[in-house]
Amino acid sequence: MNLSKHKPVFSLIFSILLLTSCNIPRDPNKSWEQAKNNSLRIGIVNKKPSALKQKDSISLSEIQFIRDFSKEYNLKTTFTEDNESALVEKLENFELDLVLGDFKKNTIWKAKAGPIKSFDDKHVILVAQGENKLVYKLEEYIHKIKKNGEL
Numbered sequence: 001m002n003l004s005k006h007k008p009v010f011s012l013i014f015s016i017l018l019l020t021s022c023n024i025p026r027d028p029n030k031s032w033e034q035a036k037n038n039s040l041r042i043g044i045v046n047k048k049p050s051a052l053k054q055k056d057s058i059s060l061s062e063i064q065f066i067r068d069f070s071k072e073y074n075l076k077t078t079f080t081e082d083n084e085s086a087l088v089e090k091l092e093n094f095e096l097d098l099v100l101g102d103f104k105k106n107t108i109w110k111a112k113a114g115p116i117k118s119f120d121d122k123h124v125i126l127v128a129q130g131e132n133k134l135v136y137k138l139e140e141y142i143h144k145i146k147k148n149g150e151l
Helices: 003-023 031-037 061-072 084-092 133-147
Strands: 040-045 052-054 057-059 077-082 098-104 114-117 123-127
Touching (some): 084 098, 114 133
Parallel strands (some): 040 077
């Protein structure tokens, strides 16, 4: 079989695939756009030791990590403190972008939220289920700081 005569067809198929993949990851709820234009909305579980207050700011390594991420991408941050179930419900309704709360990989919220790896190998950050450019940016940032030895 002479492949050279099929070269234009292969080129066309490759071009179509390349052009359609430029919008990956899909972001149907515009999470990244919303975070860039408005604010990164972060839910924090109000239980000890996850959310200890110190001088009107919440002290937690997860929160510092998210603040560093936000600074990297020039994102404003808005924190909402509540119980786990209320925050996960807000996440499901796209009223929050992330939920922090000392969650482990085997969290009971897996069915309602997407756990993604955090800055360490013990914890996960909860995000809305589905494809999401914010998750892509967050995982890209995690990879970058681990690669640079900043963790």
